[in-house]
Amino acid sequence: MTTTETTTRSTKDYLAQVDRFGARNYAPLEVVITRGEGCHLWDVEGRRYVDMLSAYSAVNQGHCHPRIVGALVEQAQRLTLTSRAFHNDRMGDMLQRIAQLTGFRAVLPMNTGAEAVETAIKAMRRWGYLVKKVPDGAAEIVVANGNFHGRTTTIVGFSDDPGSRDTFGPPTPGFVRVPYGDAEALARAIGPNTVGVLLEPIQGEAGVKIPPDDYLRRARALCTERRALLCLDEIQTGLGRTGKMFAYEHVGACPDLIVLGKALSGGVYPVSAVAGVAEVMDLFTPGTHGSTYGGNPLAAAVCVAALDVLVEEGLPERAARLGAHALKRLRAELTSTNVLEARGRGLMLAVEFRAPVAKAAVKALMKEGVLAKDTHETTIRFAPPLVITEATLDEALDVTIPVLNRF
Numbered sequence: 001m002t003t004t005e006t007t008t009r010s011t012k013d014y015l016a017q018v019d020r021f022g023a024r025n026y027a028p029l030e031v032v033i034t035r036g037e038g039c040h041l042w043d044v045e046g047r048r049y050v051d052m053l054s055a056y057s058a059v060n061q062g063h064c065h066p067r068i069v070g071a072l073v074e075q076a077q078r079l080t081l082t083s084r085a086f087h088n089d090r091m092g093d094m095l096q097r098i099a100q101l102t103g104f105r106a107v108l109p110m111n112t113g114a115e116a117v118e119t120a121i122k123a124m125r126r127w128g129y130l131v132k133k134v135p136d137g138a139a140e141i142v143v144a145n146g147n148f149h150g151r152t153t154t155i156v157g158f159s160d161d162p163g164s165r166d167t168f169g170p171p172t173p174g175f176v177r178v179p180y181g182d183a184e185a186l187a188r189a190i191g192p193n194t195v196g197v198l199l200e201p202i203q204g205e206a207g208v209k210i211p212p213d214d215y216l217r218r219a220r221a222l223c224t225e226r227r228a229l230l231c232l233d234e235i236q237t238g239l240g241r242t243g244k245m246f247a248y249e250h251v252g253a254c255p256d257l258i259v260l261g262k263a264l265s266g267g268v269y270p271v272s273a274v275a276g277v278a279e280v281m282d283l284f285t286p287g288t289h290g291s292t293y294g295g296n297p298l299a300a301a302v303c304v305a306a307l308d309v310l311v312e313e314g315l316p317e318r319a320a321r322l323g324a325h326a327l328k329r330l331r332a333e334l335t336s337t338n339v340l341e342a343r344g345r346g347l348m349l350a351v352e353f354r355a356p357v358a359k360a361a362v363k364a365l366m367k368e369g370v371l372a373k374d375t376h377e378t379t380i381r382f383a384p385p386l387v388i389t390e391a392t393l394d395e396a397l398d399v400t401i402p403v404l405n406r407f
């Protein structure tokens with residue numbers, strides 16, 4: 001740890017202010033970050049950390065990437081918002097870049113991940129009624145146990161996490177939940193009124209749950225056979241995180257719709273999008289969907305720069321190489337009998353314990369200068385910015401592994 005700067009604001013004062021004036025819908029680690037650069041963060045006391053969370057993979061390109069911040073600043077001084085009542089001269093480049101990257105005909109820009117998931121739900125239902133001719137109001141979408149797709153009322157209504165779902169009902173009808181990774185269960189759930197299947201290629205919030213290799217391929221085949229749409233939520237797994245641009249590329253199961261967010265802006269500004277095949281996306285007509293900020297020129301400039309950085313810096317390849325290295329080290333060097341396993345794909349990694357020690361372990365890691373996130377009491381996620389160097393990754397692992405072996 002190196003001390004580079006301090007501010008007059010103490011951690012304690014800041015936490016008291018947030019507790020006094022904020023709604024208490026989060027329980028963050030007691031660290032107050034004031035600056036970020038690449039894979040490093042600095043707190044208000046001047047301590048430096050390696051970020052092993054990357055804002056849930058929103059900061060794949062690293063904190064304050066100069067090229068993305070430069071695009072933001074330049075665009076902010078020229079034009080920030082017109083609404084979609086008028087064209088702006090930047091959105092076209094964003095649409096074209098996302099369409100080319102995903103290979104899909106059309107892109108619909110939104111802001112947050114949850115909004116893009118909602119957009120995909122609307123797209124699937126609309127296709128169901130207009131093309132598949134499902135009876136009005138009867139459309140069903142199949143989702144998975146352990147899913148995380150965001151926090152809107154519809155989305156939490158089909159969650160099986162009581163903390164996310166309970167007390168926010170009644171749930172929106174039209175969703176059927178099946179065990180994740182079980183193609184037989186999926187086959188049984190897809191009926192005549194099924195318009196789509198919505199899945200994460202790897203479940204991030206559930207604790208980096210990787211399904212069997214043939215799962216997505218079978219989901220793809222089932223959807224094609226039974227005339228349902230396959231929609232993959234790649235908000236967390238996409239844009240290089242797992243060692244490919246999109247996680248589905250590992251198993252060759254191309255969806256009809258893909259949902260992107262998080263790293264679509266490199267953590268600089270909320271940008272999300274749905275991309276999909278013409279048969280679905282071309283069903284949107286003027287007035288059927290929208291967003292005041294969706295596709296705004298600031299978002300577009302930031303998004304194009306964020307995608308340029310991913311491609312030009314070879315970040316998916318880097319995630320594949322460094323992720324394999326990290327996983328190998330974790331598997332070889334985590335010797336505590338309390339560690340059940342280390343798993344992951346690319347730089348989307350997790351260590352699972354047999355006992356509920358994850359929170360205590362991330363607090364211990366924080367004291368040693370590594371910021372990671374516990375989930376579901378027994379799991380810690382490790383997902384550094386993809387720009388991390390092998391040397392910094394090794395330094396972080398040199399600190400992390402002995403700490404985890406104490407638990």
Ligand SMILES: *Cc1c(COP(=O)(O)O)cnc(C)c1O
Pocket residue numbers: 056112113114115117148149150151200204205233234235236237261262
């Ligand atoms: C983060 C996330 C979302 C929600 O994105 P927000 O921007 O927080 O609304 C949806 N799906 C997945 C898989 C995510 O990781």
